Amino acid sequence: MQMLGVDIGGSGIKGCLVDTATGELIGERHRLATPQPATPAAIAHTLKALVEHFEWKGPVGCGFPAIIHNGIAKSAANIDKSWVETDAAHLFADVTGLPCHVINDADAAGLAEMRFGTGRDRKGVIILITVGTGIGTAVFVNGQLLPNTELGHLMLEGMVAEHYCSDAARKREDLSWGRWGKRFNKYLARLEFLFSPDLFILGGGSASKLDKFIDKIETRAPLVAAASLNQAGIIGAALYAVEQQK
Ligand code: BGC
Numbered sequence: 001m002q003m004l005g006v007d008i009g010g011s012g013i014k015g016c017l018v019d020t021a022t023g024e025l026i027g028e029r030h031r032l033a034t035p036q037p038a039t040p041a042a043i044a045h046t047l048k049a050l051v052e053h054f055e056w057k058g059p060v061g062c063g064f065p066a067i068i069h070n071g072i073a074k075s076a077a078n079i080d081k082s083w084v085e086t087d088a089a090h091l092f093a094d095v096t097g098l099p100c101h102v103i104n105d106a107d108a109a110g111l112a113e114m115r116f117g118t119g120r121d122r123k124g125v126i127i128l129i130t131v132g133t134g135i136g137t138a139v140f141v142n143g144q145l146l147p148n149t150e151l152g153h154l155m156l157e158g159m160v161a162e163h164y165c166s167d168a169a170r171k172r173e174d175l176s177w178g179r180w181g182k183r184f185n186k187y188l189a190r191l192e193f194l195f196s197p198d199l200f201i202l203g204g205g206s207a208s209k210l211d212k213f214i215d216k217i218e219t220r221a222p223l224v225a226a227a228s229l230n231q232a233g234i235i236g237a238a239l240y241a242v243e244q245q246k
Contacts, residue, residue, distance in 0.1 A: 002026060004056045005238030007063045007105060008043060010034060010078045010133040015050045016231075018238035023116030025231060030054065038079050040086045044095040051096050059099040061241030063108035063233045064088055065134060067148045071102050077153070077162070078134045101237075101244040106130045107147050108236030109203045109226065110138025114145075115239060117201070117227030124198035127151075127191060128226065130233070131184075131206040135162035139195065154190060161187050167206050181213025188219045197221045203232050 006015040011034055017026040030053050035042035051060060067074035071089030076082075092100035103111075110128040113119045119126050123142050130136040135152030138145060152162040163169060165183040175183070188200060200219065202210060203226040210225045217223050226232050 001242060002058075003238035003241050004051065004054055004058065004060045005063075005108075005234040005236070005241070006047060006050060006060060007108070007233035007237060008034070008047070009065060009105070009233075010038070013043070013046050013050060014234060015054065016234050017054060017056070018235050020238055020242045023112060023228070023235050023239075025234070029231070029234065039082055040080075040088070040091055044091050047092055047100075048096050051098060057098070059101065059241045059245055060092070060096065061108070061237035061239070061244075062088070062092060062100055062102045063105035063237040063240075064102050065105045065136065067150060068102050068104050069148065074148075075150070099241075099245075101241040103237060103240045104136065104138075104148055105233050106136025106138045106203070107145060108240055109136070109232035110140060110145060110201075110236065111239050112228055112232040112236035113201050113203065113226050114140055114143055116235070117232065118224050119143075119199070119201060122199065125195055126199045126201065127195060127197045128201040128203055129188075129191075130204035131165075131167050131202065132204040133166060133168045135166050135187075136204075137191075151191060154187075156187055156190060161190075167204065177209060177212035178216060181216030184213065185216050185218055188217060188223065192219045192221060199224065201226050203230065205230055 016029040137151035170180040207225040
């Protein structure tokens with residue numbers, strides 16, 4: 001089945017048609033800059049432009065960087081605060097004229113990795129971590145997602161973890177990969193203490209840089225890069241839309 005998957009982020013809104021049977025992208029990915037301020041109305045209009053670019057007429061799956069409970073945003077760490085309590089699913093459907101299914105962005109990436117990527121056919125506890133402007137997490141037990149875990153907001157070294165070791169923190173503090181890797185190792189150690197996972201999967205932009213800091217990672221559970229790197233959000237959003245159609 002073909003589906004439009006969209007990954008809404010703090011700097012870009014990226015979409016692509018996805019073959020949901022294979023998890024492969026169909027054709028070229030399209031990216032539009034996230035409007036600033038990233039208010040609900042502004043993002044919805046950018047989403048509409050993305051949908052029109054693909055001349056898409058079917059349902060849309062959207063990954064969104066916040067807690068999403070029954071289509072409603074319940075937090076806004078790295079987006080405009082006016083998102084809190086916005087019914088994103090209804091707003092997007094109204095503006096695009098298409099059924100829109102909204103899921104937390106890290107949960108979307110996790111669905112893709114568990115279906116087609118590194119987590120495929122793996123049992124046990126698996127934590128996918130997306131590292132970008134914020135830190136997103138998706139927790140799976142025997143392939144089943146526990147949604148909206150928000151483990152990027154644990155406290156670490158007296159700070160919200162995503163302020164301590166996101167990719168934005170690395171850039172802001174001009175940290176070498178080695179120094180940043182030591183911070184990320186502390187974060188993983190905390191997750192390991194709390195959840196005893198069997199595997200950590202790294203998604204987001206940092207996944208392609210894993211070789212630059214893997215020597216700093218000392219957890220018992222291995223840390224591996226997401227197979228679809230930072231396309232997982234788009235693919236997982238499309239998978240979610242298919243599931244919601246059933
Ligand atoms: C948000 C999460 C999101 C993550 C990655 C965090 O700041 O609270 O909902 O998954 O960033 O975008």
